[in-house]
Amino acid sequence: MNQGGTAEVAFRPSTGMKGFFVFKTDSNVMLSGRLTASEMIQRESSGGEYVNNLIWDPTHECMPLAEQQKLQGERLADCVRRIYGHVPFYTEKMDAIGLLPGDIKTLEDIVKLPFTDKQDMRDQYPYGTFAVPLSDIIRIHASSGTTGKQKVVGYTSKDIEIWSECCARSLRSAGMTKGDILHVAYGYGLFTGGLGLHYGAERLGATVIPVSSGNTMRQIQILVDFQPTAIACTPSYALHLADALSTYGVTKDQLHLKYGIFGAEPWTIAMKEQIEEKLGLKAFDIYGLSETMGPGVSMSCVCSDDLHIQADHFIAEIIDPETHQPLPPGETGELVFSSITKEGTPLLRYNTHDLSSLHYEPCACGRTTVRMEKVTGRADDMLIIRGVNVFPTQIEAILLSYGEVEPHYMIIVDRVRNLDFMEIQIEMTRAFFSDSVREIENLERKLNADVQSVLGISAKITLVEPRSLPRSEGKAKRVIDNRKN
Numbered sequence: 358m359n360q361g362g363t364a365e366v367a368f369r370p371s372t373g374m375k376g377f378f379v380f381k382t383d384s385n386v387m388l389s390g391r392l393t394a395s396e397m398i399q400r401e402s403s404g405g406e407y408v409n410n411l412i413w414d415p416t417h418e419c420m421p422l423a424e425q426q427k428l429q430g431e432r433l434a435d436c437v438r439r440i441y442g443h444v445p446f447y448t449e450k451m452d453a454i455g456l457l458p459g460d461i462k463t464l465e466d467i468v469k470l471p472f473t474d475k476q477d478m479r480d481q482y483p484y485g486t487f488a489v490p491l492s493d494i495i496r497i498h499a500s501s502g503t504t505g506k507q508k509v510v511g512y513t514s515k516d517i518e519i520w521s522e523c524c525a526r527s528l529r530s531a532g533m534t535k536g537d538i539l540h541v542a543y544g545y546g547l548f549t550g551g552l553g554l555h556y557g558a559e560r561l562g563a564t565v566i567p568v569s570s571g572n573t574m575r576q577i578q579i580l581v582d583f584q585p586t587a588i589a590c591t592p593s594y595a596l597h598l599a600d601a602l603s604t605y606g607v608t609k610d611q612l613h614l615k616y617g618i619f620g621a622e623p624w625t626i627a628m629k630e631q632i633e634e635k636l637g638l639k640a641f642d643i644y645g646l647s648e649t650m651g652p653g654v655s656m657s658c659v660c661s662d663d664l665h666i667q668a669d670h671f672i673a674e675i676i677d678p679e680t681h682q683p684l685p686p687g688e689t690g691e692l693v694f695s696s697i698t699k700e701g702t703p704l705l706r707y708n709t710h711d712l713s714s715l716h717y718e719p720c721a722c723g724r725t726t727v728r729m730e731k732v733t734g735r736a737d738d739m740l741i742i743r744g745v746n747v748f749p750t751q752i753e754a755i756l757l758s759y760g761e762v763e764p765h766y767m768i769i770v771d772r773v774r775n776l777d778f779m780e781i782q783i784e785m786t787r788a789f790f791s792d793s794v795r796e797i798e799n800l801e802r803k804l805n806a807d808v809q810s811v812l813g814i815s816a817k818i819t820l821v822e823p824r825s826l827p828r829s830e831g832k833a834k835r836v837i838d839n840r841k842n
């Protein structure tokens with residue numbers, strides 16, 4: 358890798374799908390060559406590490422920012438024309454503020470457009486958000502909600518093409534190539550995780566094992582016997598798999614995994630490091646939500662934990678959660694997406710409520726696309742405890758700094774005599790569990806002091822036996838808020 362290096366990539370998009378690349382590393386080793394969009398070079402730099410110049414679609418991923426934004430403006434204007442008069446709820450929203458499609462000409466005009474929220478999608482259940490006749494839709498997905506109706510999305514054949522391309526770009530961004538074997542342990546079905554990665558890996562030319570979620574014993578058997586080089590699942594399930602290896606007498610050395618493609622829930626860098634160590638792979642963050650497409654909206658790369666957004670298909674904005682005003686680059690707020698090329702269910706300014714920030718500096722990997730900071734929380738995951746804003750991932754980051762506990766925890770919030778009360782149950786490691794009661798009490802005290810100093814509120818820390826907290830095969834459930842009952 359070339360972390361923090363001085364890598365430069367020059368690309369001339371005028372040559373169409375073929376481009377001339379110059380990749381300069383720290384040691385001034387020049388790698389250059391004529392690449393097609395689907396070729397890659399992977400050369401050993403003088404440091405003995407690999408310099409990855411793994412870009413699936415240089416035309417779009419390395420486009421100068423000004424050209425990128427011009428294209429976004431054109432596609433936004435086209436998207437609004439496809440929506441107005443075809444999606445009644447958007448037409449009504451625009452009419453209500455006196456906005457016509459012709460008012461949207463460039464990227465800057467995006468601020469004139471109304472926002473979309475998950476409630477809009479629920480209100481339009483099932484097909485009210487579709488911008489084309491149902492006969493032009495070739496696939497339907499829906500996002501699971503714990504409350505209310507599902508958010509239903511439709512894809513035309515072009516939408517599926519673009520989605521596959523975005524996932525292929527993402528997998529290549531991790532370093533995967535045609536020779537890799539991807540074990541997809543995301544669920545297949547209405548959830549977009551399984552089929553999204555599946556089509557992306559096929560587009561890349563890699564081999565796909567469509568395992569789907571669940572049945573940990575079978576997952577481990579396939580990991581050992583089929584020798585996949587990459588796995589895609591939620592980060593919490595990756596940890597669960599890692600912990601389950603020993604139960605079946607398997608060590609990480611028996612696995613052939615090189616890449617982990619993890620997403621669909623917020624997770625921390627500390628958790629990433631734990632997964633990498635336990636499974637012996639390099640972990641990457643893939644982001645997406647079914648409302649905007651599914652996985653592949655953005656992806657981290659070999660040079661950065663921030664995620665490159667597929668900017669030719671999605672316009673990202675960060676807004677202030679209270680005022681809904683756009684925030685400048687680098688500031689944290691709610692992440693909003695407009696899916697400008699989507700035909701089936703194009704969305705304008707969809708508020709994901711995920712918290713992130715945007716960064717426009719070019720990346721050492723050569724991509725020029727805007728990057729979003731790793732999502733570590735959702736505005737609606739935020740707990741307000743005695744007036745203090747608390748994110749589960751803040752607690753996770755504290756726990757993972759201790760070697761005596763596992764990254765499996767549950768936050769239980771209650772109201773006792775009108776006062777909020779938080780308990781954090783954390784699993785001990787097997788080794789620490791055998792220690793004396795005094796040691797355990799000492800650790801509980803240390804954790805309590807850390808939580809108090811980071812969050813500014815105290816919590817009851819309860820260390821529990823290894824493997825005693827419930828495991829999830831999809832998205833992890835970390836919080837039980839009894840105040841809502």
Ligand SMILES: [Zn+2]
Binds near residue numbers: 658660665721722
């Ligand atoms: Zn990068």
